[in-house]
Amino acid sequence: MNKARAEQVQEDKWSGRKRTTLLITLFTVSVFSQIDRVLPFILAESIKRDLGLSDTQIGLLTGVAFSVCYSLASVPLGRISDKGWAKQVLLFCILVWSLMTTLGGLATGFVLLALSRFGVALGEAGGTPASHAIIVDKIPTKFRGRAIGLFSMGIPLGTMIGFALGGFIGDSFGWRYTFIGAGMLGLIAVLLVLLFTKKNTVVRDAGQGSKNLITSALDLFSKPAFVWLFVVANLVGFATAPFYSFTAPFLIRTHNFTASEVGLSFGLLQGLMGIFGTLMGGRWFDKIVDSGNKKLMGPPAVALIVSSVALLLGLFMPTGMLTILCFVPGMFSFAFLLPFAFGSGHLVAGQGKQALATGIFMMGSGILSVALSPLLVGIISDMATMASIGNGLQIGMLIVPLFCALAGVGCLMASNSIKKFHGKAKGTSGAGQGFTEKFNES
Numbered sequence: 001m002n003k004a005r006a007e008q009v010q011e012d013k014w015s016g017r018k019r020t021t022l023l024i025t026l027f028t029v030s031v032f033s034q035i036d037r038v039l040p041f042i043l044a045e046s047i048k049r050d051l052g053l054s055d056t057q058i059g060l061l062t063g064v065a066f067s068v069c070y071s072l073a074s075v076p077l078g079r080i081s082d083k084g085w086a087k088q089v090l091l092f093c094i095l096v097w098s099l100m101t102t103l104g105g106l107a108t109g110f111v112l113l114a115l116s117r118f119g120v121a122l123g124e125a126g127g128t129p130a131s132h133a134i135i136v137d138k139i140p141t142k143f144r145g146r147a148i149g150l151f152s153m154g155i156p157l158g159t160m161i162g163f164a165l166g167g168f169i170g171d172s173f174g175w176r177y178t179f180i181g182a183g184m185l186g187l188i189a190v191l192l193v194l195l196f197t198k199k200n201t202v203v204r205d206a207g208q209g210s211k212n213l214i215t216s217a218l219d220l221f222s223k224p225a226f227v228w229l230f231v232v233a234n235l236v237g238f239a240t241a242p243f244y245s246f247t248a249p250f251l252i253r254t255h256n257f258t259a260s261e262v263g264l265s266f267g268l269l270q271g272l273m274g275i276f277g278t279l280m281g282g283r284w285f286d287k288i289v290d291s292g293n294k295k296l297m298g299p300p301a302v303a304l305i306v307s308s309v310a311l312l313l314g315l316f317m318p319t320g321m322l323t324i325l326c327f328v329p330g331m332f333s334f335a336f337l338l339p340f341a342f343g344s345g346h347l348v349a350g351q352g353k354q355a356l357a358t359g360i361f362m363m364g365s366g367i368l369s370v371a372l373s374p375l376l377v378g379i380i381s382d383m384a385t386m387a388s389i390g391n392g393l394q395i396g397m398l399i400v401p402l403f404c405a406l407a408g409v410g411c412l413m414a415s416n417s418i419k420k421f422h423g424k425a426k427g428t429s430g431a432g433q434g435f436t437e438k439f440n441e442s
Helices: 003-011 016-042 044-051 055-062 064-104 110-125 127-138 141-152 154-173 175-184 186-196 213-221 224-255 259-291 298-314 320-349 354-386 392-396 399-428 435-441
Strands: none
Touching: 016 044, 016 055, 016 064, 016 110, 016 127, 016 141, 016 154, 016 175, 016 186, 016 224, 016 259, 044 055, 044 110, 044 175, 044 224, 055 064, 055 110, 055 224, 055 354, 064 110, 064 127, 064 175, 064 186, 064 213, 064 354, 110 127, 127 141, 127 320, 127 354, 141 154, 141 259, 141 320, 154 175, 154 224, 154 259, 154 320, 175 186, 213 224, 213 354, 224 259, 224 320, 224 354, 224 392, 224 399, 259 298, 259 320, 298 320, 298 399, 320 354, 320 399, 354 392, 354 399
16 A cells, blocks of 8 residues: 555544444444344244245245345445445435335235335345445544444344344234334434435545456455355355244244244344354454454354354254254354454455445355245245154254354365465565555555
8 A cells, every 4th residue: 555545545534423423323224224134034924924925935035035136236336335425325225225124014915025125135235335335434444343343233233123122013013013113213324324424535546446347346256365255155144044034933833932032032142142243253353453363264263163063953952942042152153253254355355345345245145145045944844844744944944054064164264365365465565564454455
């Protein structure tokens, strides 16, 4: 990074109250986004009864109907955000996902509900890349992991609120009123973004401005370290999507929980572990980067491999509470991974491509894994039920521990590849430069 460029980037960093209000704003956006995303999970049984749907159709609603649009839209929206339009992209996305969540509460059948989920996906596709573009533009590098961790904390907290409050409102007033109320919350996020965010600065290397979306994406995939991080995103998606889509139906059917009980037990614990995981992951990632340790993805690799064993045991526990306790390591590790994966991806991608990297990771975790894994679980469950097998959903959810273990192995491979990438960056950069600058220059 040359001197003029470094000074330009540094001048735009925020501190004090300004930085705090920005992070609170983006955190709130993340929470509201996740609430709208997870409502079909906790309300799946109510929706299924009301609209007469099968498990396969529920899998389509929580998988394909959301993930295909989500993943395909995330890359171009991320690229637009990198070009200085992050605030505008974020406002557009909040308005779209909030409106479509509200309209989902008025759906009279599978097709209309699926179309509303397409709309929610289109809106949410740009929320994370745009927020990451604002973070890398306004937050100093030494706080970057913690900032991403705080933003990512909105995912478990939004899931906790969506499960707990969504389950309670769903049991009390019905799933339709729950969708409509959640959609209206988006107006608060719109107001916060208008008041407390600003246009992000565009900083380009010589010649970078002429590169189009495809060329920029291919540049990232030319780096083996980025490819392995992309593989990890896919593997994690195969584990997390059915975990969050079908845990509520599994507890309701297998252990006779109500939606409210799932929300207050699984939802609450998942939220708390997710908050702990993202904050701990963000701080740990910052410390690893500051220390110059080159094995960035080692800690989440260990967490995922241990969690895979606990998740497998949880599916066969005799009581619901034991099942939930066995799911705790998975709740933690999925959240713990986020700051490491996004932070490592930003470092490998380099200045001006961070939001694009985020969008590509979201595409990787959505276009195949998140789209197909809930559908696959639903198909296995329906086939097992037709074959009079005792608990078809239990069999289908074996996908979760399998891909959790594979994701852990993928993290080890990514960590090794990042170490090699760092060595190349060190060889082409000044010996006195910082660890993050070597990444950004490569």
